[in-house]
Amino acid sequence: MIDHLYRWYPVYTKSRAEKKAYQELQRKSISTYLPLKKELKQWSDRKKWVEEPLFKSYLFVHISHKEYAEVLMTHGISRFVYFSGKIAVMPDKQMEDLKLLLASGDELELIEYEIAPGEKVLINAGPFKGMIAELVSIKNKKSLVLKLENLGYAIQVKTSMAYIEPLKS
Numbered sequence: 441m442i443d444h445l446y447r448w449y450p451v452y453t454k455s456r457a458e459k460k461a462y463q464e465l466q467r468k469s470i471s472t473y474l475p476l477k478k479e480l481k482q483w484s485d486r487k488k489w490v491e492e493p494l495f496k497s498y499l500f501v502h503i504s505h506k507e508y509a510e511v512l513m514t515h516g517i518s519r520f521v522y523f524s525g526k527i528a529v530m531p532d533k534q535m536e537d538l539k540l541l542l543a544s545g546d547e548l549e550l551i552e553y554e555i556a557p558g559e560k561v562l563i564n565a566g567p568f569k570g571m572i573a574e575l576v577s578i579k580n581k582k583s584l585v586l587k588l589e590n591l592g593y594a595i596q597v598k599t600s601m602a603y604i605e606p607l608k609s
Contacts, residue, residue: 444504448473448530450521451501451511458493461516468510471502473535475542494542500530560607572607 475494
């Protein structure tokens with residue numbers, strides 16, 4: 441039995457091809473969603489606000505089973521995202537919540553890994569770049585308390601979670 445229900449599926453795009461793949465899918469009349477965030481980009485001569493994909497190399501399609509092949513034959517699309525051996529399905533509620541969150545205009549920041557207090561981290565940007573620290577606590581996503589190994593002090597650093605990464609063992 442072929443499933444004729446329309447569901448949201450995450451698809452993986454080729455690197456930096458999210459917008460082109462989105463346009464191609466729309467040209468084929470396939471319902472698609474590309475979550476975008478505004479980012480201030482700095483060039484040597486100017487600054488400019490640009491829309492960047494919220495999730496790098498991902499977009500979402502709202503299709504039935506019969507449209508799988510058409511999505512895969514779209515320029516810029518690599519494959520469907522799989523979870524536990526099956527094509528991943530996004531619940532409608534989750535997609536609605538994501539759209540509402542982006543429509544709110546709040547500044548969003550994606551953290552690709554969990555870092556727990558007590559873990560060693562590498563600071564990869566800002567004035568402490570290159571230093572190894574221990575994460576003591578997270579006040580919010582922009583204010584962290586780090587114990588700087590080289591100084592022997594715990595210091596509250598106003599920096600983004602995006603500027604630290606777990607220290608690889």
